[in-house]
Amino acid sequence: MSSRARKREPDAESDSIDDPRSSKRTRGNVSKGNPDPNHTDLLAGQGKLDSNGDLYWEISKARRLTISSFRGKTLVSIREYYEKDGHELPGKKGISLPIDQFSSLVRLLPHIETTLQNKGESIPRPQYDSDSKLTSENKECGDGSDDYSDDKDTRRNIEATSEDDSDE
Structure with a gap:
């Protein structure tokens, strides 16, 4: 101790x-x-x-x-x-996160946000599509990030794949 x-x-x-x-x-x-x-x-x-x-x-x-x-x-x-x-x-x-771990964190953010909302916490949502410069820079970097305007579809995809993974 x-x-x-x-x-x-x-x-x-x-x-x-x-x-x-x-x-x-x-x-x-x-x-x-x-x-x-x-x-x-x-x-x-x-x-x-x-x-x-x-x-x-x-x-x-x-x-x-x-x-x-x-x-x-x-x-x-x-x-x-x-x-x-x-x-x-x-x-x-x-903490220093390599890109693969940071990407994992970003993918977990919708689940983290949902959990915090269930606990009564409110977090402002970022407006990715409002700053076109950032999204074009991400595409140029080739980091595999998609256009952020499809956020709802991405969230559905994450939820669908996470359910599939739990069955295995």
């Missing part, structure tokens, strides 16, 4: 811990200025670039979703960040 307490204690002090991996990773100066609110809304959909040149979106003040490459593989990372000496540094908490 004391090991659990030890694990949680450094997380609370992660702002003061000097992680050598983190300092190597962020050599550039990441400015955290206060742009005007209209500019922030514009960047929320497009993302921002970090000091490594990776595209990221802020989920909350301390959390980011980053798309990066490591050893030739593209990763989708959700990680906590903290500020030290004017630099945004990655914390210990987080």
Whole structure:
């Protein structure tokens, strides 16, 4: 039980811990200025670039979703960040998903949303078809994603295949 307490204690002090991996990773100066609110809304959909040149979106003040490459593989990372000496540094908490695992997560989202609705939680639905630039970029990347306007048909297909899999 004391090991659990030890694990949680450094997380609370992660702002003061000097992680050598983190300092190597962020050599550039990441400015955290206060742009005007209209500019922030514009960047929320497009993302921002970090000091490594990776595209990221802020989920909350301390959390980011980053798309990066490591050893030739593209990763989708959700990680906590903290500020030290004017630099945004990655914390210990987080996960990096390869594209196949991220795709599995995306396929599970309708089921997750349904479960949350059954528990009384409400989640806003994204409007994929409203931003044609994003859907055309996905087709260019060749990631196998279909046009998001067929979302209802896709959901029916997922439900049908998940029922078929349970019979086997």
